Amino acid sequence: MKGVERIEQVFRQLKTTGAAAFMPYHAMGYPTRQQSLEVVAALARAGADIVEFGIPHSDPLADGPTIQTATYAALVGGTSVADCLKMARELRDQGVDTPFCAMSYYNPILAFGEERFAKAAASAGIDGLIVPDLPPGESELLEPACRAAGLATIYMLAPTSTEERIKSVARHSTGFIYLVSVTGITGARDELPTYLPAFVERVRRHTDLPLAVGFGISTGPQAARVSEIVEGVVVGSALVKAAGAEAGVDAVSTLAEELAAGSHGGVDG
Numbered sequence: 184m185k186g187v188e189r190i191e192q193v194f195r196q197l198k199t200t201g202a203a204a205f206m207p208y209h210a211m212g213y214p215t216r217q218q219s220l221e222v223v224a225a226l227a228r229a230g231a232d233i234v235e236f237g238i239p240h241s242d243p244l245a246d247g248p249t250i251q252t253a254t255y256a257a258l259v260g261g262t263s264v265a266d267c268l269k270m271a272r273e274l275r276d277q278g279v280d281t282p283f284c285a286m287s288y289y290n291p292i293l294a295f296g297e298e299r300f301a302k303a304a305a306s307a308g309i310d311g312l313i314v315p316d317l318p319p320g321e322s323e324l325l326e327p328a329c330r331a332a333g334l335a336t337i338y339m340l341a342p343t344s345t346e347e348r349i350k351s352v353a354r355h356s357t358g359f360i361y362l363v364s365v366t367g368i369t370g371a372r373d374e375l376p377t378y379l380p381a382f383v384e385r386v387r388r389h390t391d392l393p394l395a396v397g398f399g400i401s402t403g404p405q406a407a408r409v410s411e412i413v414e415g416v417v418v419g420s421a422l423v424k425a426a427g428a429e430a431g432v433d434a435v436s437t438l439a440e441e442l443a444a445g446s447h448g449g450v451d452g
Contacts, residue, residue, distance in 0.1 A: 185333030186310030189282045190358040193232050194393040194414055197447075203410035205446035206395055207439060208235035208286065208419035210253040211270055212262025214427055219257075222426050223274055225436045227281040230443030235417065236309065238267045238287035249420040253427065264291045264300070268307040275308035284311040284337060284358075292325065301328035311335030311358050318348075319355035326355065337361055342382045346389075353390035359415055360390060364398045383412050406445030416446040 184192075197204055207226045211219045226234055239254035239262050264287070271283055285304055292300045292314065304312065312334050317325065319338055329336045335358030340349060342363070352360060364379055379396065386394060395415025400406055406416045422442075425434040 186282070186305060187333055187335035187357050189310050190233060190284070190335050193282060194359065197232065197414070200447075202447040203406075203413060204232035204393075204395065204415040205230055205406070205439075205443040206233045206235060206284075206397075206415050206417045207231050207422050207442070208237055208250075208397075208417065209426065210237040210239060210250060210257055210423055211267045212239055212257030212260055213253040213423065214256065214431070215260060216262065216266070216270070218426070218431060220270055220274060220277075221432045222422075222435050223270075224277065224279055225432050226422070226439050227279050229436050229439035230447065231281050231439065232446075233282045233284055233310075233415070235313065235419070236267065236271060236283045236285045237419075238264055238285055238291060240288040240291055249424050253423045264295045265303075268303050268309070271304075271307040271309055282310040283308060284313055284335070285309045286313040286315070289314050289317045289325075297325040298328040298331075301325070301332040301334055305332040305334055309334065311337055313337045313339070313361060315339055319351045322355070330357075335359075339363055340386060342376070342378060346385075349386055349389050353386075353392065356390075356392055359393040359395050360386065361417070362386060362394055362396045362413065364396050364400075364409075379409075380412055400442075403441035403445035406442045407448065410446050410448060416442070418442050 193204055209222050213219055223234055239257040312329055326336050337358055338352040338356045339361045340352050393414035395417050396409050396413050397417030400418050401421035409416050425438050428434045
């Protein structure tokens, strides 16, 4: 089964129960290489439906201080694109079968080689690709390479996206569309934006693909509220912060279980 088909299958299965996909992010190589492997395995055990497999980058423009700090530490520790793909393969060999969406900025992929990256990612067990700084109109090399390798190509939309941009992302995306809930960088927030339902409805007018919301979700009740209007709930900074705490993997597991329950409809808002 191709990666994009595995992602589609997740959303089909969850739709039958009315649940949203819990989609945690982790910066690979943080706090250490071994600990990042343990974190991803723990996320899978805690109920993750799709894991965003973060490839560290030196200038993560869309990320807030928590993820910036984590990716910098991972880079200092020697984490590379090739090593991230090795970690994906190691997790697959350990029996972790949760779909992985690699999240990377474009420069590391460009340096690796678009076609080479897509083939290597698929071979390593990656199922989809999210590149925050690459719009559909500039993906004429990477997108065909991903399609040929069976990888889902997931693009992002923000509340400020124009109707034309929404239409373009809807045409080019496969698997799901990533909705950025705020105009700003990643990071845990106390409240969800009041305009989120209207933003979701604007996008729905142009696509039948599942929609996933990220940026700012950090608690089970928040995940539960988001799960009422979209098919996927993305959580990054709160979990990365937990991974770097003294409790480490245990803290990640506890928070991930809460977020999974919220995403799957088991937490009251």
